[in-house]
Amino acid sequence: MRKVFTLLLVLVLLGGATAALAEELRLYTWSEYMDEEKMPADFEKKFGIKVRLDIYENNEEMVAKLQAGGVNQYDIIVPSDYIMPILLNQKLIQPIDHAKIPNLKNLKPLFRETSYDPGNKYSVAYQWGTVGLMYRKDRVSDAAVQSWSVLFDANKQPGPFWLIDSVREMMGIALVYLGYDFNSTNPKELKAASDLLVATKKTKNCMGFKPGVGGKNDVVAGTAAAAIVYNGDAIQSVTENPDTLGFIIPKEGSEIWYDSMCIPSKAPNPDAAHLGL
Numbered sequence: 001m002r003k004v005f006t007l008l009l010v011l012v013l014l015g016g017a018t019a020a021l022a023e024e025l026r027l028y029t030w031s032e033y034m035d036e037e038k039m040p041a042d043f044e045k046k047f048g049i050k051v052r053l054d055i056y057e058n059n060e061e062m063v064a065k066l067q068a069g070g071v072n073q074y075d076i077i078v079p080s081d082y083i084m085p086i087l088l089n090q091k092l093i094q095p096i097d098h099a100k101i102p103n104l105k106n107l108k109p110l111f112r113e114t115s116y117d118p119g120n121k122y123s124v125a126y127q128w129g130t131v132g133l134m135y136r137k138d139r140v141s142d143a144a145v146q147s148w149s150v151l152f153d154a155n156k157q158p159g160p161f162w163l164i165d166s167v168r169e170m171m172g173i174a175l176v177y178l179g180y181d182f183n184s185t186n187p188k189e190l191k192a193a194s195d196l197l198v199a200t201k202k203t204k205n206c207m208g209f210k211p212g213v214g215g216k217n218d219v220v221a222g223t224a225a226a227a228i229v230y231n232g233d234a235i236q237s238v239t240e241n242p243d244t245l246g247f248i249i250p251k252e253g254s255e256i257w258y259d260s261m262c263i264p265s266k267a268p269n270p271d272a273a274h275l276g277l
Helices: 038-047 059-067 081-089 102-106 167-177 187-201 212-221 231-240 270-276
Strands: 024-030 050-056 124-136 161-164 206-210 226-230 245-248 256-261
Touching: 024 270, 038 050, 038 270, 050 059, 059 081, 081 256, 124 212, 124 231, 161 167, 161 187, 161 212, 167 187, 167 226, 187 206, 206 212, 212 226, 212 231, 226 231, 231 245
Parallel strands: 024 050, 161 206, 161 226
Antiparallel strands: 124 226, 124 245, 124 256
């Protein structure tokens, strides 16, 4: 899963009455993010509503789909914290009805008063986690992966590797590697981070940018020596292959992300959506 082994913040599949609900709940979510067989089956068993899952690999893909008419097609989306201002400013999501979400009280205060949606007017926090470096122990030493220089310094690169296909994560990691704030808005610092990524992309070992799941799969298969991936993707594979695979947050640091569940502005089945929040 993209972020399995992160803290589950909301008890899904619980909610209010089921009267007069549609026959299908349309969920647009990350690939390998939740059990794609058990979750729909459990939901249908409890509420008598089928679940249809559509998958995306990054927030930008999800937003583009909503802008192209997806607000009419989906009942629940699972955006990350940094993309929330776009969803709100473009009116792509609708307010939620707290009376229909009794388990909202189970959220820690930290997740009820987020900077992007104080009071959970439009979102319900779902999971949190980070992004780090997944690597093959037979090709990269534990000492080498202590710093992001293992990728950004051409002389230290261990072989073929993937950067993650996410602007937010990649720019932030480049910024902290250079000694700047992950959330810097300083034009000179942003340009320095951008220049570093361009230079890294041009090195012979960099295979480019790939979603976390794809990068993880290539490290597992051995076609890549390392990849920047979401913690859940990595930890699941590392747990299964601890002698071969490793995962680390290099010393310069990384991000902490929150993902939430939201209802698109023109969701066809908003009442059913509240049952899944």
